[in-house]
Amino acid sequence: MQRRNFVLAGSALFAGGLGGALPASHAAQLTTIKFGQSASLSGGQASYGKDVRDGIAAAFAAASKVDAAKGVRYELATLDDGGVKARCSSNVTQLIDGGAAAIIGLTSGAGAEACMPAIEQAQIPLLGTASGNMGIRASNASSAYHVRAGYDLEYQRMVAYVKDFGLRRVGVVYLQDTSKANMEAMNEALSAMGIVPKVAVAIDRNSASFDEASNTLMASKLDCVLFTANAAPVAAIIEQMSAAKYPGLFYASSFAGQDLIDTLTAKQRSCIMSMVVPRPNAMGVGVVAQCQRDLNAYDNRTRIGMTVLEGYIAGRIAVEAARTAVKAGVPVNRARMKEVLAGLRADLGGYRVDFGAGPQGSRYVDLIAVDRYGRLVG
Numbered sequence: 001m002q003r004r005n006f007v008l009a010g011s012a013l014f015a016g017g018l019g020g021a022l023p024a025s026h027a028a029q030l031t032t033i034k035f036g037q038s039a040s041l042s043g044g045q046a047s048y049g050k051d052v053r054d055g056i057a058a059a060f061a062a063a064s065k066v067d068a069a070k071g072v073r074y075e076l077a078t079l080d081d082g083g084v085k086a087r088c089s090s091n092v093t094q095l096i097d098g099g100a101a102a103i104i105g106l107t108s109g110a111g112a113e114a115c116m117p118a119i120e121q122a123q124i125p126l127l128g129t130a131s132g133n134m135g136i137r138a139s140n141a142s143s144a145y146h147v148r149a150g151y152d153l154e155y156q157r158m159v160a161y162v163k164d165f166g167l168r169r170v171g172v173v174y175l176q177d178t179s180k181a182n183m184e185a186m187n188e189a190l191s192a193m194g195i196v197p198k199v200a201v202a203i204d205r206n207s208a209s210f211d212e213a214s215n216t217l218m219a220s221k222l223d224c225v226l227f228t229a230n231a232a233p234v235a236a237i238i239e240q241m242s243a244a245k246y247p248g249l250f251y252a253s254s255f256a257g258q259d260l261i262d263t264l265t266a267k268q269r270s271c272i273m274s275m276v277v278p279r280p281n282a283m284g285v286g287v288v289a290q291c292q293r294d295l296n297a298y299d300n301r302t303r304i305g306m307t308v309l310e311g312y313i314a315g316r317i318a319v320e321a322a323r324t325a326v327k328a329g330v331p332v333n334r335a336r337m338k339e340v341l342a343g344l345r346a347d348l349g350g351y352r353v354d355f356g357a358g359p360q361g362s363r364y365v366d367l368i369a370v371d372r373y374g375r376l377v378g
Contacts, residue, residue: 045107100124
């Protein structure tokens with residue numbers, strides 16, 4: 001099956017969205033539960049955005065086939081924001097106005113944070129943002145539900161590893177438009193281990209060159225560099241510093257995604273990464289194997305990876321929440337989705353999401369080394 005394009009706009013926002021391959025006559029008889037997504041389908045984060053979208057889409061397509069007999073299908077409308085915060089905000093407003101029951105899988109953490117006032121005003125669930133952004137994990141963010149760990153947990157794991165190996169001269173690279181809460185989480189993690197960064201470098205994710213950042217890091221004679229950025233700048237800086245014979249280690253947060261692994265493998269470079277989902281090559285883990293099967297049914301050209309898997313998990317949780325709402329026999333609207341999500345507990349097969357104690361549904365973090373051949377080494 002070939003996937004369909006569903007970058008939509010205007011009053012027909014959900015008219016051509018994804019709901020599974022069903023005959024038109026049958027689809028017309030179904031109750032359609034609509035979800036909206038803003039994702040970076042163009043620009044420097046295009047691979048990341050498309051991966052998250054495809055993971056959600058595969059989950060929805062599989063669930064629509066199963067639930068068609070019960071009169072239910074799941075539909076996704078995705079708008080491209082190019083990784084730009086303002087465009088993400090505009091898209092989310094359009095999706096809210098277009099009748100989405102929930103917003104799912106935003107791929108810009110800064111964009112998600114900027115959207116929170118509109119999300120809270122509309123009282124619409126913001127589910128499964130593909131970012132560890134700490135600004136959307138604030139105590140007053142009552143509409144945000146997270147299926148993955150936040151950057152605070154990633155940073156704690158990364159910094160503990162740095163200390164265990166006795167690395168003291170640490171450099172930090174982060175995006176200029178990152179949340180203040182993200183920087184506070186990184187500084188708290190470093191402080192807890194008695195580490196003061198020797199240098200902190202802010203970068204523009206869409207810059208044409210990262211030479212200045214690389215030169216600054218090289219001149220600081222660091223033991224390691226900690227990155228919280230999308231794949232393109234991380235890969236560029238690693239390549240430039242490696243070519244300059246940098247002897248230290250590189251650590252990247254999950255934000256760099258599968259695209260960083262693929263880019264480093266092509267250039268035979270290595271780094272250490274944090275992952276907030278199971279390893280995509282762990283086919284003995286139920287959620288990974290099911291993701292692969294659903295991807296094959298949706299579009300066998302789509303390759304499973306850590307970012308696709310993150311989107312897939314968000315899609316599966318959206319389906320679980322919608323199914324619970326449908327069982328109650330009441331309309332599946334925003335209020336009902338929030339009510340269900342607030343107490344949802346789900347085991348997807350080796351990956352649990354539990355909102356019983358609050359909106360942080362998972363604390364799963366794994367730290368892996370990506371060697372120069374692309375192998376994930378524990």
